[in-house]
Amino acid sequence: MPLEIVTVPCLADNYAYLLHNAATGQTALVDAPEEAPIRAALTQRGWTLTDILITHHHHDHIGAVDALRADSGARVIGAKADAHRLPALDVQVSEGDPLTVCGESVRVIEVHGHTLGHIAFYFGDTGAAFTADSLMALGCGRLFEGDAETMWASLSKLAALPADTIVCSGHEYTQSNAKFALTIEPGNSDLISRSEAVAAARAKGQPTVPSVLSEELATNPFLRASLPQVKAGLGLQGSSDAEVFAEIRKRKDNF
Ligand code: ZN
Ligand code: FE
Numbered sequence: 001m002p003l004e005i006v007t008v009p010c011l012a013d014n015y016a017y018l019l020h021n022a023a024t025g026q027t028a029l030v031d032a033p034e035e036a037p038i039r040a041a042l043t044q045r046g047w048t049l050t051d052i053l054i055t056h057h058h059h060d061h062i063g064a065v066d067a068l069r070a071d072s073g074a075r076v077i078g079a080k081a082d083a084h085r086l087p088a089l090d091v092q093v094s095e096g097d098p099l100t101v102c103g104e105s106v107r108v109i110e111v112h113g114h115t116l117g118h119i120a121f122y123f124g125d126t127g128a129a130f131t132a133d134s135l136m137a138l139g140c141g142r143l144f145e146g147d148a149e150t151m152w153a154s155l156s157k158l159a160a161l162p163a164d165t166i167v168c169s170g171h172e173y174t175q176s177n178a179k180f181a182l183t184i185e186p187g188n189s190d191l192i193s194r195s196e197a198v199a200a201a202r203a204k205g206q207p208t209v210p211s212v213l214s215e216e217l218a219t220n221p222f223l224r225a226s227l228p229q230v231k232a233g234l235g236l237q238g239s240s241d242a243e244v245f246a247e248i249r250k251r252k253d254n255f
Contacts, residue, residue: 002126003102005168007207008041010034013172014060015209017130018047019123021102026050028101029074030121030130031170032064039068051101054078055132056118057085061170077101079110082117093119111158113151114141122161128210129161132170137211138194139177140222142253148246152225155245159223163214174198174208180255184221184248185233191219221248 006018010033018041019028028051029038042049049072052065056079065087069076077099080092093099095110099121107122111134118141121130133141134151135158143151158167178195185191194215198208217223224230225245231237236244 003104003123003128005126005128005166005210006041006045007168007209008037009172009207010037011060015168015170015172015207017168018042019102019126019128020045020047021104024103026102028053029068030168031055031061031132032068033060035064035067038064048072049074052076053101053121053130054086054089055120055130055134055170056115057082058115058133061132062087079117079119081110082115085117095119109154109157111135111154113143113146113148113154116145116150118154120158122165126166127162127164128166128168129158129213130168131158134158134169135167135216135220135223136169136171137167137174137177137209137216138181138198138220139173139252140220140249143249148249149242151249152242152245155223159213159217161213163212163217165213166210167213167216168210172207172209175202180252181219181221183251183255185224185230188219190215194219 004020008016010016014033017030027047030053052074075090077091078086078089080094083089083092093108099106104123104125109120111118111120114133178198201208226241231244
């Protein structure tokens, strides 16, 4: 049975996610930006945390880890490569390590680029990937530590997941990402209709996450750097996929 997923808005524009197994009562949290809204979401449902999964070391993803583990005794799981700059980890994971959370087997995917040490969690039975600041709705994280080639390789791993994968990313940046995406592919009809849907959701104060991988593949410029029409639109027909990705990322940084 798929796990229940709850999206928890935190801070100005962050998202945390709760995963719950109704049969066993286990509850996992992916990233801990802020204590109060996560506690409220748990209390409202009568859930207690059993696991806290950390995607990367930035403060807006780990700030509330220690407070939330203090009373729940939750097991904290994060990247072995980043153990030195994460809250104390009970379980350190690298890509491909066996991991079971809420009774479901989880694939750890290293998605370096935004940081070196960023991981994503793929729950195959539920069909959900927790990507935080790697693949985002209509965007991707800034390259703070990795280079464009590294991030392109990371995004390519996520792009290869089943197309119906639910993409649970870390921030509400979608509307500005849509404005930028339209500068790369002004004629992409899927992108135009998604931009309208995003604007309508935001006008009502609704989150634009999670998204579905198939819609990211159809509209997210950072996943589309390998397509001939995208390369041609940028005048980069002869360039490698990673070079085109680098150009798109650079334009976004200056947008
Ligand atoms: Zn970050
Ligand atoms: Fe972040």
